Amino acid sequence: MLAQLLTASGVLALLTLVPGPDMAIVTRRAVSAGRADGLRTVAGIACGLLVWGALTAAGLAALLAASAGVYLAVKLAGAAYLVFLGVQALRRPGGDGGGDGGGGSDARTAHDTAAAVAEQGPAGADRATGATRATGGGAWRTGLVSNVLNPKIAVFYTGLLPTLAPDGLPPAAGMGLLVLVHVLLTLLWLGSYVYVLSRAQRLFARPGVRRALDRITGVVLIAFGVRVATAAS
Incomplete structure (x- = not known):
């Protein structure tokens, strides 16, 4: 049994490491609003996996996978959400750090975060992003929704x-055990990725760099959305 579990963990690890929408969303949040915001996004993604695990145990995931109409509806909703996040990134380059329609308050939060990063490094980013619950909730929600709609x-x-x-x-x-392994691997991988990004926050705080990264992540998210929408079921 141990050998099977190790083999399964290896397969799950490979699937987790493959870049996808989750990584693009985490990049957007972590770069724009700091490490704490990125980690909240990762937590939302992990919760989305747990939701799918629960749906699988209840038999609803199999029903979705077998129903072409329901599958198409969820697929298009997920694709539309990714495109929405991408458009938000392109519309507010270097701005809000939220990507989920947070508006002016999120823009001010990201501005304050950039100032804190420039003055105090990654620790300042965590304090600045932790100053508002709205941004944190948006980060968790973004991760959850993007995953549940996949x-x-x-x-x-x-x-x-x-x-x-x-x-x-x-x-x-x-x-259930494999779902938990998948969640743990996701937390470890994306959490480590957020930490690596946080080490370069001084670079990301530069307006020109942030604008470029906003545009790149925006285009990537839109591309993922189009791919999800046009992929064969």
Whole structure:
């Protein structure tokens, strides 16, 4: 059973490391608003995986994966959300740090964060982003919604995950264990990625660099949205 679990963990690790919308969203939040905001986004993504795990255990994920109409609706909603986040990044280059329609207050938050980073480094970014709960809630919500609206996870959890479950455990327990492993790997990988980004916050605080990164992440998010919308079910 241990060998099977290690093999499954290796497969999950490879899938976790592949760059995708999650990494683009985390990059956007961490670069624009600091480490704390990036980590809240990662937490939202992890919660989204737990939601899909619960839906899989309840049999709803299999229903979604088998229903072409429902799958298409969720897929298009997820694609539209990614495009929305990308457009927000392009419309407010170097601005809000939220990407989910936070408006002027988020713009001021990101401005204060940049000033704190320039003066005090990553620790200043954490204090500046922690000063407002609105930004933190938006970060967590962005991660959660983007993940819950990704029907590919339903297909993965109902298609591939059962084949990786250890034989020595009941099916439900084996699936639950692998979901937890997936969540842990996601937290470790994206959390480490946020930490690496935070080490370069002085660079990201420069207006020109932030504008360039906003435009890059905006285009990447829109591209992911288009790919999700046009991908075969």
